[in-house]
Amino acid sequence: MEPQPKRRKESMENDDADSWVALPVLSDQQSRDTELVPAFAAPITDKKETSRLIKELHSLYPLAGLPHIKRVRPRGGGDGGGGPHSLEVLVCLVSDAPDVDPRGDSFAIGSLLPSGGGGVRPDGLGPPFLVKVPACPPLTRPQFQVASKHWPTAFHEDKRVTVALRGELFSRPQKARMQGYMEAALEAARAGGGGGGGGGAGAAMVDPKAERIVAVGHDCRGENPLHHAVMVCIDLVARGQGGGAYRFDKYPACTSASPPAGSSSSDPKPAPKTSQTAAESAEEGQPYICTGYDLYVTREPCVMCAMALVHSRIGRVFYGAAAPDGALGTKYKIHTQRDLNHRFEVFKGVLGQQCRDLNGCEDKPVTEH
Amino acid sequence: MGTESEIPGAGLQPVFHPTDEDIEKWMSRAFEMAQDALQNGEVPVGCLLVHGGQVVGQGRNQVNQTRNATRHAEMVALDQLLEWCRHGNVDPHSVCLRTVLYVTVEPCVMCAAALRLLNIPVVVYGCGNERFGGCGSVLDVSSAQLPHTGTAFKCVAGYRAQEAVEMLKAFYKQENPNAPKPKTRKD
Ligand SMILES: [Zn+2]
Ligand SMILES: [Zn+2]
Numbered sequence: 057m058e059p060q061p062k063r064r065k066e067s068m069e070n071d072d073a074d075s076w077v078a079l080p081v082l083s084d085q086q087s088r089d090t091e092l093v094p095a096f097a098a099p100i101t102d103k104k105e106t107s108r109l110i111k112e113l114h115s116l117y118p119l120a121g122l123p124h125i126k127r128v129r130p131r132g133g134g135d136g137g138g139g140p141h142s143l144e145v146l147v148c149l150v151s152d153a154p155d156v157d158p159r160g161d162s163f164a165i166g167s168l169l170p171s172g173g174g175g176v177r178p179d180g181l182g183p184p185f186l187v188k189v190p191a192c193p194p195l196t197r198p199q200f201q202v203a204s205k206h207w208p209t210a211f212h213e214d215k216r217v218t219v220a221l222r223g224e225l226f227s228r229p230q231k232a233r234m235q236g237y238m239e240a241a242l243e244a245a246r247a248g249g250g251g252g253g254g255g256g257a258g259a260a261m262v263d264p265k266a267e268r269i270v271a272v273g274h275d276c277r278g279e280n281p282l283h284h285a286v287m288v289c290i291d292l293v294a295r296g297q298g299g300g301a302y303r304f305d306k307y308p309a310c311t312s313a314s315p316p317a318g319s320s321s322s323d324p325k326p327a328p329k330t331s332q333t334a335a336e337s338a339e340e341g342q343p344y345i346c347t348g349y350d351l352y353v354t355r356e357p358c359v360m361c362a363m364a365l366v367h368s369r370i371g372r373v374f375y376g377a378a379a380p381d382g383a384l385g386t387k388y389k390i391h392t393q394r395d396l397n398h399r400f401e402v403f404k405g406v407l408g409q410q411c412r413d414l415n416g417c418e419d420k421p422v423t424e425h
Numbered sequence: 426m427g428t429e430s431e432i433p434g435a436g437l438q439p440v441f442h443p444t445d446e447d448i449e450k451w452m453s454r455a456f457e458m459a460q461d462a463l464q465n466g467e468v469p470v471g472c473l474l475v476h477g478g479q480v481v482g483q484g485r486n487q488v489n490q491t492r493n494a495t496r497h498a499e500m501v502a503l504d505q506l507l508e509w510c511r512h513g514n515v516d517p518h519s520v521c522l523r524t525v526l527y528v529t530v531e532p533c534v535m536c537a538a539a540l541r542l543l544n545i546p547v548v549v550y551g552c553g554n555e556r557f558g559g560c561g562s563v564l565d566v567s568s569a570q571l572p573h574t575g576t577a578f579k580c581v582a583g584y585r586a587q588e589a590v591e592m593l594k595a596f597y598k599q600e601n602p603n604a605p606k607p608k609t610r611k612d
Contacts, residue, residue: 280507281517282500282539291493299492301504345492358574359566360542363535363559367494381573388564390534395563397556 073231075409077223078374081385081402083392086195086217090202092188094150096158096168098181099131100143105180109145112176116169117148124193126208146207147184158186196221220403237262237352238376238407240272245285245354245414247309248274258309258414259285259353261293261346264371270349271296271312276304286353286361290368293345344369354411356382356404362390365400372401376411441546442579443475443525448549451475451527452584456551458485459529459592466599469592472498472528474506474545476520482506499528499536503543521545529589531582533557537566541575549581551589 100106110127119125131142147168150156156167165178190203193210197218200211219225226234237260245258256275263270273288283302288310294300296312304310346368354376357365362383365373373384373391383390384402391402443451451473458471462485474482484501488494506524510517521543526532529551532540537559540548548560548567559566560580568577 280504281542282503287495290495291491294491294493297492299490301487301491301493301496344494346494358538358542359559359564359571360535360538360574363533363538363557364495367533367535369494379573381571387569387571390564393563395556 073228073235076235076405076407078226078231078234078403078406079223080217080220080225081389081391081404082196082217082221083389085192086199088199090194090199090206091191092206093191095187095189095207096147096150096153096156096184097144097187098147098165098184100128100145100180101182102180103142106143106145109176109180113145113147116174116176117152119146119149122149122189122191124210125189126210129208145181146187146189147181149189150186158184233267234352234374234406237269237350238354238374238411240269241285241352241354242376242407242410242414244272244274244309248276248285248307257285257353257355259289259351261289262350262352263348264350265348269313273304273310274307276307276310282360284358284361286351286357287364289351289353290346290364293349293368297345299345346370350374352406354414355379356384356386359383359388359390362388366390366396366398369398370400372403374403374406376405376407377415378404379415441523443547443549443581447475447525448527448581448584451525452529452549452551454480455527455529456585456588458483459589462486463592463596468498469596470498470528470530472502472526474502474524474526476506476524481509481520481524495535497533497536499526499532500539502526503539506543518544525549529585530554530593531558531560531562534559534564534566537564538574540578541566541571544576545578546576547579547581549584551582551584552586552593553582 100109106128114127119127125146128143128145131144147165153168157163160167163184165181165184168184169176169178187207189207190209193212194200194203195214195217197211197213198221200209200213203209203211216225241258241260243258244260245256248256248258256277258274259272260269261271262268271289271292273285273292275285276283276288288302288304291300291302292304292310292312295302346365348371350372351365351370352374356375356377356379357373358379358381375384378386381387385404389402390396391400393399455471455473458473459469460471462471463469468486470486472484473480482502482505484498484505486498487496487501490496506520507517510520524545526540526545526548527550528548531550531552531554532548533554534557537548550560553562555562557563560582561567566574567580571577
C-alpha cells in the first residue's frame with residue numbers, strides 16, 4: 057500500500073483543479089453566431105444527370121464568396137424522402153434571383169434560370185425550394201456544427217482551438233501550475249487590500265519556460281490612479297531587468313526577481329509561438345520585456361492595461377473574472393485586434409470563483425443594493 | 426483646420442475648451458519639444474498638460490531608459506501632474522477636470538485610456554497615429570461608452586498635422602536607414 061497522506065494531497069489538488077476551466081477568449085469572427093443566407097436548392101430526380109447539372113449550375117451560378125459551401129447534399133434534411141441515394145443541389149442564392157417569388161403559382165426551376173436556360177438544361181431537376189446556407193466558413197467546431205445542420209460545409213479545423221474550447225488544452229500538471237500562479241496573484245490582491253480602487257486586483261508575471269514567477273503586483277491606485285496591478289507588474293519586470301520607473305518598496309507584496317543567468321539558453325523547450333525574436337526587438341530599439349511571458353491576473357484587464365500588455369509584447373494572458381469594461385473579451389478583444397502589431401492568446405476562468413469572490417459585488421449585475 | 430468629436434452625455438458638464446490662442450501657444454511648445462527629441466534621436470512626440478495657464482506636466486518617451494514599454498510621453502506627463510498635485514497639496518481630480526493635453530501625435534489606446542481614468546476633458550493633437558491611435562485610428566477609446574474607465578474626452582485634431590507626420594517620418598528614416606519595414610501580419 058502506498059502511504060496515504062501523499063495520495064490524499066494529490067487528489068485534493070486534482071479536485072481543486074477540477075473546479076475551474078480555462079477557456080480561450082477568441083476573436084469575434086471565431087465566436088460569433090453562424091450567419092445564414094437564403095438560397096434555392098432542388099432535388100436531383102435523375103442521378104445520371106448529377107455531374108452535368110453541377111457543372112452547368114456552377115458556371116451559371118458560381119456562388120463566389122461561398123467556397124466553403126458544398127454544392128450537393130444527400131436528400132432530405134432528415135425526412136427520409138427520396139431514398140438513400142438521392143441528392144439535392146444548391147441552385148443559387150436568393151440574391152442571385154432577385155425577382156423570383158418562391159410562393160408564386162408559377163414558381164418552378166425555370167424561374168431560377170435566365171430565358172434559354174443560361175447554359176443549364178434542367179432535365180433531372182425537381183421543384184426548387186428554399187434553404188439557408190452559412191454565409192462564412194466555420195472557424196471553430198461549434199460554428200461548424202451549427203453550419204452543417206443547415207447545409208454541408210467545409211471546415212478546416214484548428215485542432216488546438218477545438219481542444220481549447222472543450223477546456224481540455226491544459227493537462228492536470230499544467231493546471232496545477234497555472235493554479236499556483238493565480239494563487240500568487242490572489243494573494244497579492246488580498247495583500248493590496250483593495251488598493252484604494254475597490255476590489256483591488258492582483259497579477260503575477262510568469263516565465264513559462266523556466267516555470268517561475270518573475271514579478272507579482274497588486275493595485276496601488278491610492279497613490280496613483282494609473283497604478284493598476286498589471287501596470288505595477290510590468291514596471292516590476294522592468295525593474296527586475298535593471299530598469300523601471302517607480303519604486304514599490306513600501307508594498308511588500310509587490311516584488312520582482314531578476315532572471316537567473318543563463319536560464320533561457322539552457323532551456324530545451326521550444327519558445328511559445330507568440331514570442332518574438334530578440335533580433336526583432338532590437339530592430340525597433342525597444343525593450344519588449346514581457347516577450348514570451350505569461351500574465352496571470354485576477355480580473356480582466358482594462359483598456360489601458362490591455363494595451364500596455366500589447367506594448368510589452370506579452371506572450372499569453374490568463375484572467376480569473378471578467379470585468380465590465382474589460383478589454384480582453386468583454387468590451388474589446390485587444391489581443392485579436394487586426395490593426396495592432398502584436399497579438400496574443402487569452403484564457404479566462406483560471407480560479408474563476410475565487411477571483412470573482414475577491415472582486416466582491418463590484419462585477420455582479422446591479423441587482424443588489 | 427481642426428476637427429472635433431463630441432463627448433456623449435457631455436451636455437451635463439460645464440463647457441471647458443481651450444481658446445485658439447491657447448492651442449497655438451501650447452502646440453508650438455509641444456512641437457518644439459518634439460523637434461528637440463528628434464534632434465536627440467528620441468521619438469519625436471512632444472506633450473504638455475496645461476492647467477490654468479501653467480504647465481503641470483510634460484514628457485518625453487522614456488521607454489528605453491526605463492525598459493518599460495508603457496513609458497510613453499503622455500504617461501510621463503500624467504505622473505508629473507500627479508506629483509505636482511501632491512507637492513502643492515491640491516486635489517488631482519479637480520485639477521484634471523480643468524487640464525488640457527497638447528500633444529503632437531494622437532495618443533495611443535493605452536494613453537487614451539489613462540487620460541480617461543484621470544478625467545482629462547480635452548486633448549489637442551497634431552497628426553493621427555495609424556498604428557496605435559486610441560482616439561479613432563485603431564480604437565475610439567476617447568468617446569467610447571466605458572462607464573468604469575473614467576470619462577470620455579473631447580479631441581481637437583489636425584493642428585499642424587503634416588508637420589507632425591514629417592517629424593515622425595524623419596525619425597523612422599534615421600532609425601532605419603534601409604527604409605522602414607512594415608510589420609507583416611501573422612494570421
Ligand atoms: Zn487597468
Ligand atoms: Zn501611448
